[in-house]
Amino acid sequence: MPAKVDLLDAVLNELGFGVAIVDANGNVSQTNWIAEVMLRASGMELGKSIFPALVGPDKEVWAYALAAAGRGERSMLRLKLADGPTTLTVSPCRSDPSLALVMFERRAFIDAHSMGYLVREYRLTPAEQRVVTGLMHGEVPKQIAQGQGVALSTIRTQIKHTLTKTRSRGIYDLILKVARLPSISLRRYPRDEWDA
């Protein structure tokens, strides 16, 4: 039995977004590490309810989503946590109707894994990597140029090369391509932790 819980835990920890399992009263019973970090940063703890951390209409929104999950409905909502606003989905748990499954939005699109993949797959130069990083943070070419202290034309050339290499039809296409890459957790466990 504990072995199965371990696997669930391990798989959840491999996902690149926060996941939490809550009961009908909103008490958090299990989280993956991303959700744990998020909830802790907002002053919440495992085993305790999310309600006290919510302010104003958010309490109602959260209660409504939990009730909807209890009825077998899935909803997406936005809550203001101490750490900042976040979007999450609350879904019913078919095997145990007293539980709801919460999934949080993704925080970052470009990390060591996704960049490593782009470099390997499309042979991006360091300058092109910086441009992709800027675009994936929502910056426009002008902002990227200013941030790096180079001419806008240089950035435009680097973007053009990146588009050609990644066979993208334009900047939006490139952003979509990168944003859609499967998410992977950055936390790695030492192997012997599992072998033990």
Place this chain on the structure above:
Amino acid sequence: MLDGQAQQTSVANTADDQPIIPVDSNLFADLIGLVDFGIVVTAPEGNLTYLNPVAAQQLGVVAADVTGKMLSELGRNQAEESEWRRLLDGVARGGAGLFDLHLSDRWFAVAASTCANGTILIRFERPGELSAAARQFLSRQYRLTPAELIVVDGLLRGISPRGIAKEKGVAESTVRTQIKHALSKTRARGISELILKITRLPPG
């Protein structure tokens, strides 16, 4: 007494040696069944232990038919079989990260890594359209109209404003106005930011 001890030991050994089969865990299947991208779980040797519905659909297989088979048996020809084997080799070499998987008619970017007891977890690219939950959220939270949602969905599928106009049979200027409204409602500074905001939404 002695027999009982021996039995206990052998049970303990089995638990250590055997990869855990996650389908036994309902909570696990529930959770993995909810995400909007494909997930495949295999034992350390590459036997499929679990596919979520999205993965089954993307690979064109029925989960019950392939469970227990080797990952490479998903290949419909030799080239595909060797692609799956290449993926497993990459993971076995200690690789955790993104790989490209070329099948005969399309290719996927997949993330693969090992977790508990050498279990291998493979994740596929996320889908490119608005989910039902995201649609509902955008109309409730940002008051996007149905026409604006259609335009946003087009942008998320990588279609240009002109392409969206053609698809809808309206003037490009109409689509541009709808994009402008969607941007101001979602407080996005441009299409890039809008795309990033929406693809960041949790699986729904």
